[in-house]
Amino acid sequence: MRIDGISIIGGHGRDGATEPVGRLDLNMGDVVSLVGPTGSGKTALVNDIALFADANTPSGRRLLINGAAPDESFLDDPSLNPIALITQHTTFLSDLPVERFLLTHARVRRSPRPEAAVAATVDFANQLTGEPILTDGAMTELSGGQTRALLIADAVVIGNAPVVLLDEIENAGIDRARALDLLRGYEKIFVFVTHDPGIALLSDFRVAMQGGAMRAILRTTAEERLVARRLMAIDAMLLGLRDRIRGGGRVGAADIDLTEAAVSGGRA
Amino acid sequence: MRVVMCAGPPTSGKTMVLLQAAARLRRRGHSLAYLKMDVQYAEEDVLFRERLGIPARKVLSGELCPDHCGVLIMAEAIAWAEAEGAGTFLVETAGLCLRCAPYIEGTLGVAVIEATSGMSLPRKIGAMLALADIAVVTKIDLVSQAEKEVFKANIVEAAPLPVIETDALRGIGIDRLVNRIEKAAPVGAPLRLKGLPPVATCTICAGKREIGWEHHFGVLRTLDSDLFYRGQ
Numbered sequence: 001m002r003i004d005g006i007s008i009i010g011g012h013g014r015d016g017a018t019e020p021v022g023r024l025d026l027n028m029g030d031v032v033s034l035v036g037p038t039g040s041g042k043t044a045l046v047n048d049i050a051l052f053a054d055a056n057t058p059s060g061r062r063l064l065i066n067g068a069a070p071d072e073s074f075l076d077d078p079s080l081n082p083i084a085l086i087t088q089h090t091t092f093l094s095d096l097p098v099e100r101f102l103l104t105h106a107r108v109r110r111s112p113r114p115e116a117a118v119a120a121t122v123d124f125a126n127q128l129t130g131e132p133i134l135t136d137g138a139m140t141e142l143s144g145g146q147t148r149a150l151l152i153a154d155a156v157v158i159g160n161a162p163v164v165l166l167d168e169i170e171n172a173g174i175d176r177a178r179a180l181d182l183l184r185g186y187e188k189i190f191v192f193v194t195h196d197p198g199i200a201l202l203s204d205f206r207v208a209m210q211g212g213a214m215r216a217i218l219r220t221t222a223e224e225r226l227v228a229r230r231l232m233a234i235d236a237m238l239l240g241l242r243d244r245i246r247g248g249g250r251v252g253a254a255d256i257d258l259t260e261a262a263v264s265g266g267r268a
Numbered sequence: 269m270r271v272v273m274c275a276g277p278p279t280s281g282k283t284m285v286l287l288q289a290a291a292r293l294r295r296r297g298h299s300l301a302y303l304k305m306d307v308q309y310a311e312e313d314v315l316f317r318e319r320l321g322i323p324a325r326k327v328l329s330g331e332l333c334p335d336h337c338g339v340l341i342m343a344e345a346i347a348w349a350e351a352e353g354a355g356t357f358l359v360e361t362a363g364l365c366l367r368c369a370p371y372i373e374g375t376l377g378v379a380v381i382e383a384t385s386g387m388s389l390p391r392k393i394g395a396m397l398a399l400a401d402i403a404v405v406t407k408i409d410l411v412s413q414a415e416k417e418v419f420k421a422n423i424v425e426a427a428p429l430p431v432i433e434t435d436a437l438r439g440i441g442i443d444r445l446v447n448r449i450e451k452a453a454p455v456g457a458p459l460r461l462k463g464l465p466p467v468a469t470c471t472i473c474a475g476k477r478e479i480g481w482e483h484h485f486g487v488l489r490t491l492d493s494d495l496f497y498r499g500q
Contacts, residue, residue, distance in 0.1 A: 151412050
């Protein structure tokens, strides 16, 4: 089945009051962030989407696919589920070699060319993480960053899920700006749960959550896009310092001066 | 009265699945009763009685194999649940033996297995899965989408069953199970076990503990032979 978009019909917040946002429409190609303090209901909202909520979750929300209530057959065939959720706890438990495991998944997904799909997945994952993945090593031996990168790559390439939900990937040690660029190459709906201003401002729009309810939808303005680009410059500087320190090197006052100069230079 | 028989390895989440299902069934207006069968210790009956106010009891099999124990007591247990006025009787078995299955003909057999238990588990648990009517996968929040899909495919390959994926702790996916329970037909006489249990009346079961086939009677094997029968 072809998916053009999904909609979330608002329910109620934790206080029982009707959600200020009564309907959230996500169309193919949209990159959207859910923002709000801890406990504001971001994870509950992605869970509602992953579960095909039908007024049967605590929020009372309903999920529509292509404007209609989804068919239960989505849930019966492992290769048909259009929604992939990657949570902070999600991990690989299989100790199969990476390549063998991915091939198995590609076959379950009835990929016409499993080997090519596996190669594309590993390639995608390697672009997300700085540490190349060894395909004959065990899945469980991957580092945290490699695991998260491979989870995303697998959901996007082999799983080919039209809707990918990513819960706080900023903690995963992957390059966020690069990840967003790469993901935009795929015509999908990406929903990020995030505390990261860079991810939020690089999204097409963001949903502000509060008290378990969708409070407002904010479309990213042109000015915010510029702010995002500058944030990413700051981020790159911080990453540079981080790499130096992680590599056993030293940093001096000049490094932070340079960093500040580069950032304010971006303003000029 | 419809009877739901739940089996699954220890810690797979049977209790949480049934607790979540029971709360929803009650909200939908069903009257319930609950039985827990275990080997030497169980306190789940208290949970159902105190948290949900459902008539609940437990049976400890002690020296008996818990699935054999089920065969011996289930007719009376069903009569008890009916006397309690239950329209739906939830039975949670000990779920220890991977060779036999506790399901009774006409009941809804639910195999509960956890997504974290290794992707080849569906191939290892035999009758518990093959004789079930429905498989419930728990703890799906902890594993990758890829492993969920491969796990589910392995279940369907081992036994062509409907599979319901759940995160029972958060009540996720339980509604689908509840919908299925509501469709279950009432159980009727005669009550018969769905599958044959493995060699049961043997000298080992009867308490003879010497190691080595030459000490035993019944259906035996040596390290290299097929099964053979040795009478006394």
